[in-house]
Amino acid sequence: MRLRGHLLLLTFATMLPVVVFACIVGYFLINEQRETFRRGAEDRALAVLTAIDNELSGSISALAALATLPTLDVGDLDGFRVRAQRVLEAQPDWQNVNLALPDGQQVMNLQVPPGMPLPNIGKLDGSFERLRATGKPVVSDLAFGPVLKRSSFAVRIPVVRDGQIRYVLSAGMNPEALRRVIRAQRLPLDWVGVVVDRNGRVVSRTVDPGQTEGQMASQSLRDALARSGSGWFRGSTIEGKPVYTPFRRSESSGWAFAMGIPARVVDEAAWRGGWLLAGGLLAALALAVGLASFWGRRISSPIASLAGAATAIGRGEQVSVPEVGGPEEIRQLSRTVRGAVEALQEVDRQKDEFLAMLSHELRNPLNALSTAAHLLAISDPAGEDAAAARGIIERQTRRMGRLVGDLLDMSRLTMGKLLLQQESFDLAGTLTGIVSTWRASGRLGAHDVRLDVESAPVHADPTRIEQIVDNLVDNAVKFTPAGCGITISLKREAGSAVLRVSDEGIGLSPEECGRVFELFAQGETSARRGGGLGIGLALVRHLVEAHGGSVHASSGGTGKGATFEVRLPLAARKAQ
């Protein structure tokens, strides 16, 4: 998978717990909102019911006042009628007032002229029975009144004399009164408020009262009322609309008030928070993906360009590693890769140059050899020319041998395969020996070589020491014009044998001093003037370091000669 894909996955992984948490929160939020709504609706139902109870108890109070009239003490029904008529006129919600015996036989009815026969209303509903049983005011169920000839209900109170219920005084109520009370509570228009009597019959309803009042309430409401005095359920209205219904039964009247709240309203209220949460979550996810994608590109594009460059380099193309932006680690990686590639390219360039130089350096002795061979072939073997040719062949063969030997040693040294065969000896003797051999063989040419040595015992490989001196002196001879001086000195300094080869040659620039001991480091100038592979001094450094010593080059500047210094540890006393 690509890096950006991984980053996106990482984002999703980070978001996952948030999403899970949000879902849990959402679940509780929705429930909590539904619950809050339910509590609010139940409180409202209670408020309406209380208002209805107040309305009814107002009528009960008015009846109670009427019941205390002395006219009833003596059975003066005509006198009572006059007073009752006045009260009825003062009570806008009353339709009628009647007085009955405890068994329900009416003895006075304001809607029936005196003297006319009156009905027995004791069996219309259970209200007379309840009143007789409790001795307290009751509210009748909705019943079809025999006098008014329509459905209505009444508030009844006992008229007690001498501890006995003498009469039952009833006020016929206008259902419109209840409707007005409910309306005063200002329920939302699409809510249905309904007052239900003990039988489950609709006494008053805010919606479509003409069709529903007097009808049985919806089955779901009746079932709920049968189960408990108050609560909340999901059911449907008489018309069959799905609603949530808070309901409560009045303890005083036995009636219940219920509200039908469209299920949509409740669900919307409950889900509002949920939708907000879901929307916010989606927006956050989208933002996270967007940002991840943006940052992902910032991270992945530099890696991609690095990878592209690396691939191209792998194919052998000459490309430079691009400078990339992005995180610090990637920039660092780019710098590192860049440095490594440049170093590799430099090594590659040096290798090419070295191979070219090697070819050139091998051609020079070969050239001398081939010409000498030709000379030998055409000369008198005993003559001077043949002797000269043999001399040339001998010298040049040795020269090639040294060249090849140096190459081999260098390769062994760089691979760490060179073994030293160390023994203790005096470096001074070795040095003097080498110089006199060189002087005798003419290798020092026309140079003025001065030797200044003191005894310096070392524990080292004599062959390698000879190689070191050989290369240093060869280097000095190579870069010093004929006639100029070369000083070779050997001193003991602070536990080290210090060998210095100073020449009066072409010298070194400060920059060359620093890298003259590196492999193939021969400067442009020196390469042109002296030829050579540029491995001699590198070999010196490696050999000296293998002996635990160090090398150093210094120069007064170009044209002012150079000094090459080798420090080797002096041998311990017992090793001498």
Added chain:
Amino acid sequence: MIIIAEDEPDQRLALRLALQKEGYPVREAASGAEALSLIAQKAPRALITDIFMPDMDGLELITQVRDEFPDVRIIVVSGGGKRTSGDYFASTRVLGAHATLQKPLDFEQLVTILRSLP
């Protein structure tokens, strides 16, 4: 007469002796400057020169000899390697070298070239 400009003594010596066997009078120069002064003393028929010498680039020598001694034929002998490969050899021809030979030298070829000189 032929002048050999070559900084390496053995190569110079071998070439001089071999050419002398062929009957050519030969003078040796260990550097470009020395070669120029020898030419100034007596113009040779040919100058056989190396490319890399301590004091003077072979190309400088060719240019100077061509400008100052147009009659001297120049034969370049070089060790090859990066600097003397391709472009460099070609440039010696452009600069006026009569022939360019690579080391190790094919002596018979050199003699053939010398004989063909006017």
